[in-house]
Amino acid sequence: MSEVFQKATLAKQAAPVLNQLTTEQKNAALERMAQALIDRQDDIIAANKEDLERGAANGMSSSLLDRLTLTSKRVEDIAEGLRQIVELPDPIGDLLEEFERPNGLLVRKVRVPLGLIGIIYEARPNVTVDAAGLCLKSGNAVILRGGSDALSSNQKIVQVLHDALAETDIPVDALQLITNPDRNSVDEMLRLNGLVDVVIPRGGRSLIERVVKNATVPVIETGAGVCHTYLDDGADFKKACDISINAKVQRPSVCNSMETLLVHQEFAHHYLMEIADKLIAAGVEIRGDMRTRDIISGIKEAKEEDWGTEYNDYILNIRIVNHLDEAIDHINRYGTKHSECIVTEDPDRARRFMLEVDAAAVYQNASTRFTDGFEFGFGAEIGISTQKLHARGPMGLPALTSTKYCVYGNGQIRQ
Structure with missing residues (x-):
């Protein structure tokens, strides 16, 4: 036996x-x-x-x-x-x-x-x-x-x-x-x-x-956690910066940490470099699409397989998108239906994100790191x-x- x-x-x-x-x-x-x-x-x-x-x-x-x-x-x-x-x-x-x-x-x-x-x-x-x-x-x-x-x-x-x-x-x-x-x-x-x-x-x-x-x-x-944070052009900079850092750095080895940061092109033009500097200072290796590499010099190219990878490490993909629709499409294609976040002050865009993103937990203006039994008041989770x-x-x-x-x-x- x-x-x-x-x-x-x-x-x-x-x-x-x-x-x-x-x-x-x-x-x-x-x-x-x-x-x-x-x-x-x-x-x-x-x-x-x-x-x-x-x-x-x-x-x-x-x-x-x-x-x-x-x-x-x-x-x-x-x-x-x-x-x-x-x-x-x-x-x-x-x-x-x-x-x-x-x-x-x-x-x-x-x-x-x-x-x-x-x-x-x-x-x-x-x-x-x-x-x-x-x-x-x-x-x-x-x-x-x-x-x-x-x-x-x-x-x-x-x-x-x-x-x-x-x-x-x-x-x-x-x-x-x-x-x-x-x-x-x-x-x-x-x-x-x-x-x-x-x-x-x-x-x-x-x-x-x-x-x-x-x-x-x-x-x-x-599920494995290929989690995303989307920084909308209507995002508050401080919230966007704090949430992005926390979602990646606070404990990168867990399933609710962020693996890809999506950034609206207008927000990226004004603020991406500053957020990237903070991520790099925290020890994060950044991989980006072409437009991201134009802003942040010296980083690796994010290849197709990277977008669907759960790193559980100090590695982050960044992609610049034209609008909310592109961000939602990316998340629904590469995400694992775990936890997704939009940082925005626009209630209509937040509502669309909540409705259209297919995930167990969706957030507005809060880190994906909260998808946790203790944080939801359930005690330890299975x-x-x-x-x-x-x-x-x-x-x-x-x-x-x-x-x-x-x-x-x-x-x-x-x-």
């Missing part, structure tokens, strides 16, 4: 127990998990150091090493994420709809867990805790398959969480981690129909495409869904539920 099948079976058997627990029991378990992370952070950071040393030896980029790194502050933030989940309303059992039929049948539509959720993700050990907390609070068992780059970190984190769960009403088997680094373990997990109810991939485009292509179990598709069925955008607790119709009768039969 393979590790994947064995652990999925154990988790599936634990799922019904979770469905019977009260909100108080689940919250107590999450509190215990959070405290365990704080108490044993030295062990977690030591395990994380093994991953960092291995990553550096294998030539991992600085931005990816940053995503992998756990510090005392980051562990405390991860634990705080669990405590924020405790404060969130428990969606299980929520009455969404109630009505009585003419024949006397009382119909109630309520939220229920999905069952066993599989999470496949890359070198972000914080996802291990976020996913565990959100799944367990929403009454779901979870089987995790993290990237091999974070294997030592993930194993230690799950060990700590298992030790904590052993002191609570949540069965330890409800949280499972696949430790086999072979990619075949991912493929096996994607085909566990009857055990895994849904798979959620978190990571770059290649991972997500692989999951979508190979899965026979249902998939909630979270991912950013870029599809249109079931859930879209930051996925908090309600997105990890399904519904059930509970029908109450008094002997009715159908004629």
Whole structure:
């Protein structure tokens, strides 16, 4: 029996127990998990150091090493994420709809867990805790398959969480981690129909495409982030400058950072050089179209493949456009339906942008970096869904539920 099948079976058997627990029991378990992370952070950071040393030896980029790194502050933030989940309303059992039929049948539509959720993700050990907390609070068992780059970190984190769960009403088997680094373990997990109810991939485009292509179990598709900011000729310069810098530089390794800056030709003529200077001073490598290179000398040409690339690094494409229509066309062609921004003081152009850009989150005069469960008030998130069925955008607790119709009768039969 393979590790994947064995652990999925154990988790599936634990799922019904979770469905019977009260909100108080689940919250107590999450509190215990959070405290365990704080108490044993030295062990977690030591395990994380093994991953960092291995990553550096294998030539991992600085931005990816940053995503992998756990510090005392980051562990405390991860634990705080669990405590924020405790404060969130428990969606299980929520009455969404109630009505009585003419024949006397009382119909109630309520939220229920999905069952066993599989999470496949890359070198972000914080996802291990976020996913565990959100799944367990929403009454779901979870089987995790993290990237091999974070294997030592993930194993230690799950060990700590298992030790904590052993002191609570949540069965330890409800949280499972696949430790086999072979990619075949991912493929096996994607085909566990009857055990895994849904798979959620978190990571770059290649991972997500692989999951979508190979899965026979249902998939909630979270998207790579080729995000854009469009500076309209009606933009306020300070807002345009601050938003552009923040969207690229604040944390370039994450999916909601900006990869392409689109600039109206009139705004570019007056202000692009000043914004570019600030980006370059922050360590950003700029690649541009011909008109951009006429303004900013010495930068690389942005080639066709660059427009659709999620860099997750200090690299930015810049394109000068003639008007709003051209900006919208570019975004809808190269974007990944994640997060897009227009900087403008013109309400009509902002309205058109909001309506015509196809993305999970669209912004006027705010950085795309806000597409995040914490920033939306959802607490930790399971991912950013870029599809249109079931859930879209930051996925908090309600997105990890399904519904059930509970029908109450008094002997009715159908004629």
